[in-house]
Amino acid sequence: MSTARDEIFASIRRSLGVTGRERPRRDVVTERIARAPAGVVPARGAVTGRTRIDLFIAQAEAALATVSEVDAPDAVPAAIAQWLRAHNLAATLRMGADPRLSAMPWGDTPLAIDEGPSDGSDLNAVSHAEAGVAETGTCVLVSGPHNPSTLNFLPDNHVIVVQAADVAGDYESVWSWLRERFGKGVMPRTVNWVTGPSRSADIEQTMFLGAHGPRRLHIVVVGGRGETPAS
Structure with a gap:
């Protein structure tokens, strides 16, 4: 037919x-x-070094995310525990099987760690981004057992860890990275672009956080404080 x-x-x-x-x-x-020719790339993302990280943070915060910076991956668990405590949130955290997260010293914190996809009952989750985008403060996550997509949408509070070296200036650069890393034909089933917490103003033009996903988004940037400003 x-x-x-x-x-x-x-x-x-x-x-x-x-x-x-x-x-x-x-x-x-x-x-x-x-x-895979690129389209028009906004000039805003054409920055390098520390200036690119500063732009990423500014844009993420403008989208209602919060951001903290650490010097090394070993400092990530303590930074997340501090953020949860500062917001009076439970010391629980769900994560996938990402080896970058598994190698971090979670045992040095009071956090109770669960692994695997979320069934919707988790308050807090952490994912590791493949990249960040400075022009919009966006985190880019790929689906799979390392970082289940359920962690992006079901918990009330989502923490995303991103390496400063993986923050690109624009979207087009990230798509090029993903093609190089995964190769054609074996791209992840889903690529999620997360900009700030879930929100909607559909009802009476009133901003409501957590409309279709997490009401809080916290980003931990690893290794960006040693970057030098762009010339």
Whole structure:
């Protein structure tokens, strides 16, 4: 059974006098996908060094996230425990199987750690981002057992750890990184771009946090304080 979409495309092909299987046309499509040309990139993200980290933090905070910085991965658990305590939140945390998180000294904190996807009953979760985007203060997370996507949406409070070295200036740079890291054909099933906590102003134009996901988002930036300002 043909669909309306099939009929529309068939009509376009008839008007152009093509079938869609012509070798030159298929080669053009294959080449474009392989080359993955970038679109217009905003100038705001064209910064480097400490200036890029400062922009990332400023944009994240403008989107209602909170941010802390640590010098090394070993300092991450204490920073998260301090943030939970400062907000009078339970000393519990769920995480996936990301080896970067597993290697951190969680035993040095009072946090009770659970592993695996969330079933919706968790108050707090931590994920490790693949990258950050300075132009919007966005964290980029890929799906899989290392960082289950349920941790992005179900807990009330979400903490994201991102390496300063993985903060890019713009979205296009991050897509290039992901293609290089995973390769075509083995990209993660889902790439989530998280900018601030979940919020909505659909009802009476009143801002409501936690509308479709976490009501709090805290970002821990690792290793950015040693960056030098852009010249």
